[in-house]
Amino acid sequence: MKSAHREHKIYNSPMECMSRDALFALQSKRLRETVQLEYKNVPLYRARMDAKGIKPEDIKTADDLRHLPFTEKTDLRDEFPFGLFAAPPSKIVRIQGSSGTTGKPIVAGYTKNDVAVWTEMVARAITAAGGGKKDIIQVAYGYGLFTGGLGAHQGATKVGAMVLPMSSGNTQRQILMMKELGVTMLCCTPSYATFLGETVREMGIKPEELKLKSGCFGAEPWSEEMRATLEALLGIDACDIYGLTEIAGPGVAFECLEKKGMHVNEDHVMVEIIDPITEEPLPYGESGELVFSTISKTGMPMLRYRTHDICRLAAEPCICGRTHVRMDKIAGRTDDMLVISGVNVFPSQIESVLVGLDGVSPHYMLVVERVKALDKLEVQVELTEAMFSDTVAELERLRDDIKDKIKSVVGINAKIQLVAPKSIPRSEGKAKRIIDKRNI
C-alpha cells in the first residue's frame, strides 16, 4: 500500500532466483533421493508404490513426480504417531502437530535438517516482506505444537531480527509492547491482526504512533479486501504466508512486497495443481487442488500430499526477481466447501462480499440448517458503529443489500442476521466461520 516503487530484499538469491533449468535439475536429484528414502523406510508408501508397480529407479526426473501415489491427511491419522517417519526416533529433534478439529490429532517429526529447511523458508518469507536484522518482530501466533509461533520465531531469529515472542492472546499487552518497543513487523493470523488493529484504534492509538511497517499473516485464508482493511488499520504492508504442518509449517509459500501471489519454495517443495476428481495434473493457470511434495526433508518426507486447498499457480516471472512459481490465495477447500441446496459455497466468497460493503465488519459466521429437507443459510454479520441507525428502515436496507450481493455472488438466498459489534467470537488461531447444523 505504501509506494509503488520498492526495493526487493532476497534472503537466498542463488536458490530463490535460480534458472528454471537449474531448478529442474536440482528438483530431479532431490526427488530421486526422497523417493528412495520413502520406499526404504516408510512401509505404507512402499506398499502404495508396489501396488502401482513403481520402483524408485523409475523416478528419473522431476517430470516423473506425476507417476507417484498420493498421500492423504487420513494417512497421517491412520499412521499416528510415527508410522510415516522416515528417520529413526534418535534423529527426530522436534514434533509439531495440528489439533485436528475433528478426531485424532496429527503430528509431524523433524530432523535437525528439517528444522533448518523450515527455518530457511520462513527466513525467506520474512525477508520478502521487508524484514531483516534491523527489525523488531512481534510473533503473535500461538507457540506450541501449532507451527505458527515457533515457525515465525525461528525464521525471524534466522534473519537476525530482534524477536518478541508474545504468542497469542492478551491483546492489550501485545499493543503496549508493540508501541513501547517500537515493533516494526508483526507475524500472526490475519484475523488476529485485524483484531489488534481494531483494539489499537479503540485504545486511542493512531497508526502513526506505531513503528509497524509490515507483517506476515497466515494460517487461515483471507481475501484482498481483508488485506485492504488490515493495511489501513495498522498502516502496514500485509503479506500472506502459507504453510501446513504436514509439509513443514508456515513458509512453504510466501508473498513478496509485490503481493501478487505467494512464491513456493520450489527448491524444497514441489507443487502441483491436480483435478480433484480425475487426479490428473493441470497446467499452470488452471484452478484445482494443491498438491505438495517435500524434496529435502528427511524426518517425515511427504510425496504428493493432497492439501484439499483449491488454488491456481502462476509461472510468469515476478518483478522481485524470484523465479519460483507463485500460488494464488487459497480460493477455498475441497472439504470446507459447503454444498447448500446443491450450490458450492466457499466462505471466502461471502467474505469478499462483506468486505466490499460499508457499514459491516469482515467478521462473519455462516450457519447452515436443514429445515423440512431444505438447506437454509444464515449469514451473521457484525454491524459497525458508523452504520448503526436509529431507524429500522436503514438497517433493513443494509440487510437487503447484503442479501442481494450474496445472491449475485454465490447464487443462493441467505438469511442475513445483523449482530452487535464484537459479538462474533474472535479466534487467536484459525477463525471458525461455519456452523453446520445439518445431519446429513
Next chain:
Amino acid sequence: MFITQISVYLENARGTLREMTKILAENKIDIMALSIADTSNFGIVRMIIREACIDNALNCLKSAGLMSKKNQVICIGIPNQPGALDNILSMIEAADVSIEYIYSFNYNADGNALFVLRVMDSEKVISRLQENQIKIYSQADINSL
C-alpha cells in the same frame, strides 16, 4: 430546537433489554421517554435521558458491548385531549413531510403530554409547528423536568 436521543441496538433475544436497563439503573439514569422498534431478529431502543447523564450512559453501554449512538429529535407538547395528536399530524401532513417515528414521554410539561418526533425534514416541520403556535421543547426544558 432539538433534544438528544440515545438509540441502542439490541438483539431480539431474551434478556437483552434487561441487560441495558440494568446498566442504566446501576448508574442511576432516569429514562424519561422510551420506545422500542422491534424486528424478528433485532430491536432499536430509543430513549431520552437528561443531558448531564448522556456521556456516562454512552460510555457504560459501550463498555458493556452494546452499540449506541445519539441523534437529534424534536420534542413537542400535546394537550391531553381527543384530537390533539391528530391536529399535530395534520400540520405535518400539510407540510408534506414523512414521519419516521413518534413516541410519548413519561413526563408532562405545562399540562401537556410530551412527544418525541422524528421526521424526514425537521426544519420544515419545526417552522410549520411554530407558525401554528405549537411549543417546541428545548434540551434545557427537558433537563429541568
